[in-house]
Amino acid sequence: MSDYKGFQFKTYDFSKQLDTHIDLIDLLHNTIGADLKKRPENVRWLFEPVQQYLDELAALRENPDKLVYRHFTFAPEIVYAMDCISYVPEALTFMMPTEYLCALVDEGREMDVPDHFCGFLGGVTAPLLTGRLPKPKAILHCNQPCDNSVAWGSVLAESFPDTEMFILDNPYGDDEEGVRFAAEQLREGFNYLERMTGKRLDLDRFREVMAKSAEAYRLMYEINEYKKAIPCPIPTSSILRPISVAFYALTGTEGLVGWLEKHLADTKERYEKGTGGWREEKMRVVWNLSWPIFDYGVYDWMEETFGAIAVAYHSAEPFYQPPDIDYGKASYEELLRALALRNNNHAMGRQGRGHFMTFVNDTLKWCREFSADGAIFAGHWQCQANWAAAQITKEKLMEELGIPMLIMTVDQLDPRVVSAEQMVSRLEPFLEMLAEKKGIKP
């Protein structure tokens, strides 16, 4: 039994009453943004997507008329195509210091926000309902991936009663009918944005955005091919935050394409040199669903103690295969279809909106393609639809690939639900079992 007590996880002091009536965008831009800029030159590029998103939020001050609220699984390309600024309020929780997140969650609970609401959405409910977030010109919302998102839509409607919302009904099926249904609605979405922002859709701009989006996905698929190598040149855990920001918020932008090109070059170089991540790879796992944003030290512990590398992750894998069309000449209909496909295959949304077998099959695919020794289902305690797929996933993995899956509970953002130490106490016996199976000494 290894001694994880010697390993330092983050500690938090929740005894202080923080002033949460502050400008959250300012807080993030000044603290996180400034911190990122201080990182050494050779690793700073890794954080560019986070910086890009923070800069876009900061630009809202000068361009309040461009502010469009967007649900985190509504494809951002639609907003970029309209030359607006895509603002995902719930993403603030993803970037803010944990103490602030927890204080905001508590403030929400005093307003009767259910105590089972995840930190992701629960953390910004209070600022929204008390008018501390900027008023949008338009709101794009959708019903994937979970009921919490539907409830979140009601919070938005309550917070901005005078702002008409556009709500996308995400389809259940993955067939062409589902794509057509989404495309028809996205057409209405553009009409809505034109009406609300007073801007006209420029077809060339839409073409450009979709071309960049397709390029981003092409690069990501290429990077993923290299990541299948042993040792994995870039463990997923080391870039979880930027890659998630990138694919949830920045697809369709030049900045993302530029970043992915650097990412690919770095991955390729490391692959060619046979370089792995920070530590020696002894086994590899697929990390499914949620990860502890409040403490990445869990991955360091896994790598250091067991040489267990998380090579694939639910929100960092590409699912969308952009249609093979000439984006420079594509018709509006073709672009709408591409956007609908992109939207239907949005990470999390794809697994949450439809039948549970999508979740099961995606997990099987990653485990197979990345030659995983085991899978870890870190179930965000609010992800009810995915939780109801966990047991079946576990059974199918064993039946088809002969590999085990650990099922455990986390809250992605709030360590008071499950701390890093508690996670480790669940991970340790599982990784010990994998190590024994592979004949590895931790």
Place this chain on the structure above:
Amino acid sequence: MSVLERLIEYGESNPNVEVEEWKKTGNKVLGYWCSYIPPEIIHAAGALPYRLRGMGATGTDKADHDMSPVCNCSFPRAVLDLAHRGKYDFLDGILGMNGCDHTRRAFELWVERLQPTFSHFVYVPRTRKQVSVEKYAQELEKLKTGLEKYLGTEITGEALQQSVDLYNDNRTLLKQVQELFKKDRPPLTGTQFHHIINASVSISPVRLNLLLRELLEEVKDLDGPEDDKARLMIVGWVGDDTMLHRIIEESGGLVVMDNCCFGARAFWDPVVFDSKHPLASLGRSYLDRTGCPRMFATFNERYGMFQQAVGDYRVDGIVRTRLQFCDLHGVENVFFHKRKEQLGVPMSAPMVLDYIGQDEGRVRTRMEAFIEQLQQ
């Protein structure tokens, strides 16, 4: 046995003797998950629509194998548990939909694990956009085709019209029973009415109309006991379990109105049917009715209903509830909190409930305290 006793027995039993009688005629019984699956279509196909309920479950351990008690709601777990134990073997098929994440997954797991003879999923949009209404009509068309194929029958326009009329009569009569609670001394208790509502989704609509007419005739001139009970409205409760109603009424309250899944919301609005566009009009009517929280941003519609009810039914207090892990009803507690001064009647703090009722003692303490507070 009086007609009231008979209806209560139907509501309490899962299944009830009416189902057994129906099966004896050789006709099929199809279970459906949510009120957004129109029973009119199932009935027009010659089958008995039977709304899935958790009544009779004493635990959820069989269902918990797949649906985690960490975050999955106890109501669908109770239903799924009954299915695993063979209590739903009398069904000839099941119909699921995306009512909420929990019931959607419970349906899928039922199909995966138990492989019923017939199953069909209806995708129901959560908005009323024209394109969504059209999509729902297409889904209803698929349901119709699926039923026709499975049951070897044709659902004619006349049959559908007839079923719509029958179910609209059900709704009208249930509303008349509801209105008895406007009286100072209603002849029924809220618990009894909740049983009747449960019966209404598990027996033939023809039979229900007969029983409700008879009941109304029997009780319309009666008065309930002379006591000073706190008149309460329940909001947020999802299940068919009458535990909450019973506890409230044993604690000195009277449930005069609700806004629950197995409650007034299910029968409040009649279906507006256009025989020229049968499925489109049926779909439009279902999406347009006073919405469930599964429909996006519809709280204000329900709130309007609450405001009206507070006056009409002289409500003394509102019992706010939600099942544990229910996001959709859960978030509405926030909106109530914001409006607590507007409604002009006290509201309980949100009461988080477990469907199986293992926490009856806690609920009783909370309800007794709330009612005492109202009576002071």
